[in-house]
Amino acid sequence: MSERAPVLETKDVTIRFGGLTAVSNFNIAVPRGGIVGLIGPNGAGKTTCFNIITGFYKPTKGEVLLEGKPITGLPPHKVCEAGIARTFQNIRLFYNETVLQNVMIGGFVRQKSHWWMHPLMIPSCTREEKDLRDRAMALLESVGLDNVADETSNSLPYGAQRRLEIARALATKPKFLLLDEPAAGMNPQESQELMAFIKKIRTDFDLTILLIEHDMKVVMGVCEYIWVLDYRILIAEGNPEQIRSNPRVIEAYLGEEATQNA
């Protein structure tokens, strides 16, 4: 692990819902520019951790720090404003809007114009809208979706929808990107492309990326460091080799690993 200051840190994050502890003592520190992974069997609490980091849940205990500044308990839109973007396990696109509109909505958080400026035809607003549109088109080009910019997003095939969700997240100009099972439902060819894509956007957009993933090929192929969650607590962390040979990890995945060889 590099010595640089971590982009994202969580300190002893714990969350309880009523009597149930959904996550306990979640401690990670993600180095700048890294691509890291959070893995674990289903129900281990991975998406819950995402929801805590992005402000959808408030942890019962513990802190979340972005570039050293606490963001614990901030509402989701403020977390995004601070620089964290995410995708969702079950794709959550704006299905009635076009592909282009979806990405432009992502760009809204960085817009300076107010809502009343466009009706009043203020020039700076018109210019900003045009710039946003151009930037959105550029993002679509980088994910290969510029040719369907005016199609409604629900008409896209599954893999394209996932890429669109990522493009939308990129439009928010994040420092830190959370990807929730980006390879779900992809065939090996698509997974390869995804891995290359993740590496590319890390460089092109100066990102740090944390992903949840079940596809071990993707995890081992793209993550530089991995945390393992089982039954709501971290049971291991390390680089891919360390994780691959960790007995506790193997035990947690017994049965699951048989079908996805690492």
Added chain:
Amino acid sequence: MKTKETPRYLVPSLVAVALLALFIWWANSHLDNYKIQVLNLIAINSILALSLNLIYGFTGMFSLGHAGFMAIGAYVSSLLILPQVQKDMIYIIQPLAWPFSVLQAPFFVAVLAGGLAAALLGLLIAIPVLRLGGDYLGIATLGFAEIIRVVFTNLTPVTNGALGLKGIPDYANLWWNFGWCLLTLFFMIRLVNSNFGNVLKAIRDDEVAARAMGINTFKYRVVSFSIGAFFAGIGGALMASLVTTIDPKMFGFLLTFNVLMIVVAGGLGSLTGSILGSAVITVLLEWLRFVENPVDIGSFHLEGIPGMRMVIFSLLLILIILFRREGLMGMRELSWDAILRRFSRGGETR
């Protein structure tokens, strides 16, 4: 999708507006009063439908309180344009309270004031109530509209209570009504076609994802609600001047129901749909009068003599919801793009 406001289409838009002006000029001298009344109603209903569509069709908030905002707009505006003489005449139970007894304003200002008053109330209501979801929001806004109505019925020194206001100057002619209608439409088009408009639709489609994308959904729902309330107030103000007599009973749930009907029939999430829906439903409501009984149509339809008209009307709403939920236009808009494409074969693809 480019629509009427893109500068490329400035000329066709201006031509359309000019044609409308020509039509109004012609109508004023050639059509009988009844037809003019219907046209006036179409314009005002369009404003009302557009305002409710913004709140419900575009932002996804099921608000049943529209009549309340209309009431505020109607009363505020009317109190500002009623001549002093008339005020003295109609406030027979209790004299009109200060400052309303002395305030007067030109028509444009009065209507604007009506809209602003409604928007202010919308803002106040929105902040506590918009936290509620779906159907609870509907009931809560309905509740507020009823509270407003009851308050107006009892606030005799200001509203003249159940007697209402009579003799409101009938400034609201075709020019004013369609003028305000165009203004509303222009504003809505610009709003909906901006990224802010996209954001409202995003809030409607998936609030969780919208929040994750940095959108303060609560704040913008309040904004959308208040803008909708503003235009509902404008519509109410114009309506008051059109029918020249208003009382609290007019602003009950039936009024909201009519606007809701227009929005649903036209298409939730379509500005074109609201205009078309307004035209179709207004004409339909008038036409249905002859189905039941010939009735003097000096006053406007919502003060209405209930009867088969409303039976057919409500049946129509049920049928639309059951069989064609998206109404006339669904979420589609009529745009210059689409029109030109239709007229030039093999038009360029976007």
Added chain:
Amino acid sequence: MSFEMFVQHLFNALTLGSLYGLVAIGYTMVYGILRLINFAHGDIFMLGAYFVFFGVTLTKIPWGIAIILAVAASAVCGIVIDRIAYRPLRDAPRISALISAIGVSFFIENLSLVIFTGLPKPVYQPEWLVEIISFGNVRILPLALIVPAIAFALVGGLLWVVYRTKPGLAMRSISKDIETTRLMGVSVDKIIALTFGLGSALAAASGIMWALRYPQIHPFMGVFPGFKAFIAAVLGGIGSIQGAMVGGMLLGLIEIMAVAFFPALSGYRDAFAFILLIVILLMKPTGLMGEKLEEKV
């Protein structure tokens, strides 16, 4: 206020509260199962009263029989409404069913207006019901005793059905998790129909008793009681039958007592319920006795 006046007001409140409570139960049951505010429910209340009226004046059947038939007919109406206007929309966005309900409500009201005309109709009141009884200086109508008694009997019967029979178990199960209940082989549509039937029967009973208490019926008589009963259901905790009754009683009490102690407020009487609604929704949306009906994020 004298003690006698107070007691009379109390009995008034008890009566009014029972009537609200009976209607509120129908709202709460349907909302608990379908998450739908059945706008047309208040109109079943009205139909119950009209059915009795026509039963008695047109067909000359004995008054008691007319009541039973009217309640049954109203139950059927409730079931039919669900079948035609709500069931096709089970998979549609929830607001669609709500709009449909609004449409049905207006339809019933205006159809009744056309058929029955808007002229309020006088209702037959058997003498023994309106002969004033006196307890010392306190004078009340027999209705003030009978209505709450019948209401509580009906609610008791309903609770027995809900908690001690299999269909009742199915109803409770559906309100918790409709999909799982369906998977367990329960004919969900039949149970939903049963729910509408029971709720409508209670609403009709309430409408009939209301008409005996305020003996002028007209097609829009169910509008305000309907709104208020729904508010009572929210107050008591939507989804809870006991809560609906409690909410109804509380609302009746507030309405009567507020005007009794502050006669100047009588013009605002109808607004109390709505103000109460806003206050509950903001402070404790689950009501007094309700459970959280959360949406899964």
